Amino acid sequence: MSTAEIIAELPRLSAEELAQIQAKLRELVEPKRNAVQSSPGTVRRILSPRLARPEQSKDFIKQIVELAPNAKL
Numbered sequence: 001m002s003t004a005e006i007i008a009e010l011p012r013l014s015a016e017e018l019a020q021i022q023a024k025l026r027e028l029v030e031p032k033r034n035a036v037q038s039s040p041g042t043v044r045r046i047l048s049p050r051l052a053r054p055e056q057s058k059d060f061i062k063q064i065v066e067l068a069p070n071a072k073l
Helices: 003-012 015-038 054-059
Strands: none
Touching: none
């Protein structure tokens, strides 16, 4: 099953099935996230979207939000 097929099926799943998927994804992602955070010399970067037309940048407002260390993304 392709990624596109999986994503297309998500709206059809029950709340219980979605909870199971979410739990499995957390199980798979957390070890990797913890490994990256604990690596010495890890450089963190703030990613931002790129504008197709940079002249539009004056129309956007920058907002910086600091999350608690234990916040889940």
